[in-house]
Amino acid sequence: MRNELIKVTIQDKVAIVKMDSPPVNAWSLAFTEEFIEVFDELYDTPEARCILVTGREKMFSAGADIKQRGAVGAKPGDRTRHMRRMREVGNCIMESNKPVIAAVNGPALGVGMAPIVNADIILASDNAFFCMPEIDIGLMGGARHTMKIFPHSLARRMILTGYRLPAAEAYRRGIIEACVPLEELMPAAMEIALNIASKSPKAIGLAKRAINTVENMPLRDGYRFEQNLTNEMTQHEDSKEAMRAFLEKRKPVFKDTE
Template sequence: MRNNLIKVTIEDHVAVVKMDNAPVNAYSRDFSDEMIEVFDELNDTPEVRCIVITGREKIFSAGADIKNRQAIGDIKGETYRHLRRTREVSNCIMECGKAVIAAVNGPALGAGMGPIVAADIILASDNAVFGLPEIDIGLMGGARHTMSLFPKSLARRMILTGYRVPAEEAYRRGIIEACVPLENLMDEAMKMARIIASKSPKALSLAKRAINTVENMPLRDGYRFEQNLTVEMTRHADSKEAMRAFIEKRPAVFKDEI
């Protein structure tokens, strides 16, 4: 991994991905490319069972790099390449076979909301806000992502007015799992990540496959799909180990194998 604009550390089966594109983790071409590379590589790293994504200092991501964006339209075809890169930043997180926790350590705006919506679990510090400033800066986008996470009226308020939702409000509405002081955020995120990382890699992989597949399926079809995954899980060594550990009243010991 480059460890340039995206810093990665791995310990105890947990990868911490820190966006480090000063000053506000804006979506430049290099930033987007490196983010995609990082998640693709972590997805292919057996010892990683959970990923925590966060930002530098007191900012998660301000989204689009407005200064550089003005020059994009001057290069033939670059507008569409830029939009595709931006989409793939969210897609590579959503499609990752590992559990992803977003530890939102400050403002998450515009495209910076993408990793949050794509993550599995969201925690935030009490200085964090969630917003779509596009209406005020001559851009569009982010409505569909926002509407998948925020309630209808609130999402439309964000889109139409640029309202920034404080983390405390997001927690009160049940949109995020925790709102804690900034200095406690990573401790809370790592506590949850270690719980996830203690599970079977095979079970986690199948659970992510189920989550990503059944969300938009009818109940009957979704449950049938999950039952087929259960059959696949019971044929894996981790299933037998989990059952033995339960009977013997001891922690299960899993291998980094899927």
């Protein structure tokens, strides 16, 4: 991995992905491409069983790089390529075969919310807020993703007014898992990440496949899909190891492969 604008460290089977492009983690072309590249590489990294995304210091991400955004469209095909690239920011997170935790350490605006709305679990520090400012800066986008995790009226308020939703309010509404002081954020996020990383890689991969597939399926079809995955899981050595460990009252020992 490049470790230039996106710093990656793997600790106890948790990949910590830190957006580190001063001063505000704006999504420039280079930043966007490196972010997608990181998730592509982590997909094939067995040493990582869970991914934790955060930002630098007290800033998660201020969103689009407006200075660079103004140059989009200078050449034929620029806008199309840019739109496709930005779609992949969300896709690379959603399609990850590992659970993704967003530890929101400060403001998250516009496309800076992509790692959040596409994550599996969200925690935030009490200095963080969530905002869709496109209405005020001549842009559009992100409505469907915003509507995925925010309630009906609140999502529309954010999209139509640029309302800044404080992390404390997001927690009160049940949108995020925790709102804690900044210094407690990473320990809280790591506690969950380490719990996930202790599970069977095979089980984690199947659970992610189930989550990503059944979300928009009818109940009957979704449950049948999950049952097929259950059948697949029971034929794996990790399933046998989990059952043995349960009966022997010990912690299971799983391999680093699916």
